[in-house]
Amino acid sequence: MDVLFSQKGAKQPGTNTFTQRINYLDIPLAFRYFLTTSGNFRPNIFVGPSFGFKLNAQAKNPNMAVSDNSQVFANSDIGLLAGFQLNWRAGNRQRFLIDTRYTYGMTDIYIGPNSANIDTHNSVFTVTVGYGFGIGRNY
Template sequence: MFRANSIRSTIFFFFLITTCLSSSFAQQRFSAGPRIGLNLSTFGMDAQGYTMRPGVTAGAFLMYSSLNHFGISGDLLYSQMGGKYSQTINNRINSSSQRLNYLEIPVALRYFLTLKGNFRPNLFFGPSLGIKLNAKRTNVVNQGVPQADFDNSNNFRPLDLGVIAGFQLNFKGFGERQRFLIDARYRYGLSDITLDDNQNVNNSTVTLTLGYGFGVGREHPSRYRK
């Protein structure tokens, strides 16, 4: 039931994005470029004893901005998620770090607060699909005794559906139709990522990235110039 609701929610977000932008695609302004940043992630729902651990996110984006306030973007990212576990039982420490590496594909509907100019901040939200690449548990301490790292990819589901929301600062870059992008977002996992039927665990991730966009294709002529 939980996974069915997640799929319905994702379909709704895709439908909303398509509906909002369907009247604007004749007026196109596209940009693309690299994006790199920091993930601070942990586990939620039934997970206990986990705190945030840092990870890398890096990849590329494609963004469309209409001649009104709306836009849409899609990313293709290598994204490190997971969490750090620590608990003391009978004065003995149990701790470890869980790394989950994904190919993440977020799609965001964007609302630009300005129509033109060198500074175009925007708000965004949308669905995010994570495709599991691998998983590894490291820095394992069991009852105070260090243990070897091990791969536990088989404990996690191949796909993770989530939603993102955030804010972007969009500045003029060095050249014509080039932009600096500072992006802060929160990603909430809608699906259970584990294969353990006795608990539900999701990803919870705060991300900060820096990107650089290059205008691609012909820009539609308008008084609303970037």
């Protein structure tokens, strides 16, 4: 389980660019399958749900004015994630890791005007480089 700060959004290209940003506190729950359970190299694949809780949302319109538009987005986003991780032993009960994952938001997050005509879902690809400290007998 992780607890992550995530900034998601979109840009509408053109001569007058509109930018939307939504900040979330994300809690993904990954169920892992280790391809190798012993040794110094332990790659794994994982899947599971991801729970996002909206912190705020801001829009920047073409004249550079920034406005809070949190009220037009749902307070939470439930998604599905899948990924692949490579990790190597880096010390006693410590591992270096590279993690790639894709998360698709199942929740239609736009609840503003004309929401019946607009289908808006988060879709995120993430790459993480980290250093882990093990807890437990089989780390």
